[in-house]
Amino acid sequence: QGKKLSDALRISAYVFSTGLLMFTALVNSVSWLMQNITLGNFWQTAWLEFYDYVEGDEWTIFLIGAALVPALAFWGFNGILLVADITGKPTFITRYRIQLGKNDPVDKKKLWKAIYTVLGNQFFVSFPMLVPMFYIMKCWDDTFSKELPTFQWFLVELSIFTVIEEILFYYTHRLGHHPVLYKHIHKKHHEWTAPIGVVSIYAHPIEHIVSNTLPVMTGPMIMGSHIVSISAWFSIALVTTSISHCGYHLPLLPSPEFHDFHHLKFNQCYGVLGVLDYLHGTDRMFRQTKAFERHKVLLSLTPLSESIPEPPKKEE
Secondary structure (H helix, E strand, C coil), X not given: CHHXXXXXXXXXXXXXXXXXXXHHHHXXXXXXXXXXXXXXXXXXXXXXXXXXXXXXXXXXXXXHHHHHXXXXXXXXXXXXXXXXXXXXXXXXXXXXXXXXXXXXXXXXXXXXXXXXXXXHHHHHHHHHHHHHHHHHHHCCCCCCCCCCCCHHHHHHHHHHHHXXXXXXXXXXXXHHCCHHHHHHCHHHHHHCCCCCHHHHHCCCHHHHHHHHHHHHHHHHHHHCCCHHHHHHXXXXXXXXXXXXXXXXXXXXXXXXXXXXXXXHHCCCCCCCCCHHHHHHCCCCCHHHCHHHHCCCCCCCCCCHXXXXXXXXXXXX
């Protein structure tokens, strides 16, 4: 256990130091571009125009930023995936399927059940949870400020949000796999052993509160973030979890192999980043599979299921 902790800390330190150097270079270069080639002024001007259009009404601003924009991002992205899931086209998407032969095409009865549950979670769980969040954010001075946060500060916040979400999601998700809780709560989400994008928030309402929503909301509430940062973070979180569940390992997008393997095996890969899984040994089986070799950003047009295929099954 001591060696495992030492290895995990060493890997984390390496990742952190490398990431810090890349982060610094990215911030300096992108910030210069954002603020010196009109983009900085463009977003600030657009924000002020929107602020004046809604007459500075904070509830309207919060509803649009924290509910409407992320919902449009979620359904816009998943709408494209659903076309592929239902019709099997375009092949540019479907040829990158992870679990070959699954959801080809998707069971429509099962799909509609998932969509109804997702809509229920959004309208009757996520949106009501925004009400107490709104009043918490009003206690901060910057949430509805007329001045946008700098791009550098947004990147800092994004990093903090990601770490907080990872910690809260890993432990609440793993708790959901306790036999007592799994049977009555988390089992619903695992009805899909080969997930699709919209299934990312197909869950029991209690799980949707504890594992899906609170880990994402906590960071902005702690940081007192601007509504624009909140809107961007919520949208990124929803699209990212949709990618993790989508069932396709598409070029240039984050690898969904890690969480797809979780749905396939149940007791592996509980987190998002993978650091806590390594520390707790909950990715040991995953690391011995071809899925682990495929767990990378695809930089070519050749599906990884072809370039790194599963070994042939042994004959009985």
